[in-house]
Amino acid sequence: MVGGSARRSTCGYPRGRYGFRWSRLSSEADDLTQPRLAKLARLRDLGIEPYPSRFERTHSAADAVARFAELGGHTLRLAGRITSRRVMGKASFCHIQDGSGRVQLYLRQDGVGPEAYERFRDLIDLGDLLGAEGKLFQTRAGEITLDVSRFDLLAKALRPLPEKWHGLTDVEKRYRQRYLDLTVNEDVRRVFRLRSAIIGAIRCFLDRRGFVEVETPVLQALYGGAAARPFITHYNALDRDFYLRISLELYLKRLIVGGYDRVYELGRVFRNEGLSTEHNPEFTLLETYEAYADYHDVLAMVEEMIPWVAETALGTTTIEWQGRPIDLRPPWHRVTLRQAILDHAGLDVDAFPDQASLYEQVASLGLPIVPGTPRGKIIDELLSRFVEPKLVEPTFVLDYPVELSPLAKRKPERPDLVERFEGFVGGIEIANAFSELNDPLDQRQRFLQQAQDRAAGDEEAQPTDEAFLLALEHGMPPTGGLGIGIDRLVMVLTNQPSIREVILFPQLRSRD
RNA sequence: GGGCCGUUAGCUCAGUUGGCAGAGCACCUGACUUUUAAUCAGGGUGUCGCAGGUUCGAGCCCUGCACGGCCUACCA
8 A cells, every 4th residue: 555665754654554543543444444544644655744734725615706706817725625526537626615615626637737636636535624726717617616736635534424415314413423414414504603693693782782791600509590400510629519500590680789780691501301302401591681670671672682683693584484484573472471371271360369270170171280280380381282382473471470480570469470471483482581589588488489399399499599598688679681592592593493403412312 | 201213335225025235325446637416337345223032044023222203291
């Protein structure tokens, strides 16, 4: 495999030792990696470093193509992964793909010289990273192409790309080897670019409104702010268990106490629950808190923010969701939770003010509910079962039972309800907001109730957070708070029915 | 947790009644200086997810397990 030259390779590897690299591959080398290893060795023998440090690009692929009128005839330096290759004797075409798109290269023996041409033809493979310099021109077929005068291998690929026509469709492989998915599936690249644009637009929207972005602890001695079971970890230096946060709420409110008027955090939270097309154990949550505002102010902000983000990131306020258009422009529908359940389940929850009567009524409707389910949870069940799937048009559902919302302020005229709304689009909950409870005595009572629920077997009831109560006792201004599940928002805005399609590396069972 | 479906070459997939493991792309050899799913000639490269069982014989039938998908249940 190696020629007779006594020349040493530039990187100092002695000749003839490359076989040992077999054992260092991430898994068994096969008949497709073996020839690539041999080519790698030959390149080193030719004095070519297959993994050089850098390459100076003048343009991106998309740039070169888009600005042909201006760049045609000029010398450009482009770089990317070889995604197609057509060798025709003494001339070859290939496409290279970078982060912006792809562009065709044309290599002629006359253009790059016989030695370099032979090197391209014999030692460069589909999947290799290549840098090329040449003049931009248009082929007979009209494709904008770089007429290459010289090229450099930037990284040798030892493994082949997925098939060029059908691409990579195996769902498990797409998630486990997302880099391959991104390399060959343009739609996947598009969705994740949109995700980035959506998050960027959210930041821009909030920053312009005077919100300050902050960061709060992920590792917490006590968790709270949502109804969920936490992940538990161990802090060796303190020799005690810690929790991964399940929400951002309790720390952000401390900052409102501290005098910030408007704060937000965009961060990862962790909930110890099952996997599904709508649940990933770690997900990205946005929470905002605005002093001297209530949930009506927050509602107005959401109603403005979502269409603005869509317009900014997607270029439109009309999205497509599972085959039907949805107009995100305000005003969104508004309905109380009571009315929504009445509309879609034909049941007036206010007519059944205690657990026993509501349970009896719901059971008689044939809805399977575990006996003893608290009244609030029954209402919640009615919401998710009968109402949520119907809320395709952007809709705010207002005024939730106090039992479901231990951190929200009661409605003055209805102390059994809280000033809370959830926003739905496409049948998916994307926003949850309330007037924050700032009465420290009421808050302590709510925690006590949570402790009782917990004692009664509710594993998701929140533990009492004395440090948080201490902060409230120092006085928190009236505050409007908001939570938006970013992954679900991205699902809706990019028309993806599974959360795994908007998370680069979704949780999968480990494969040992 | 339950049900259904799936796992075959690097990728996308066929595989008949239980009887020699297949195709396209990729890859390898050769030809070809404007191709673009390049073309032409030749070449099959495999732990049929794993472990058992039935059988003269298992990719195919049976049992268990792993991983994935969908549905369902539980869960915010």
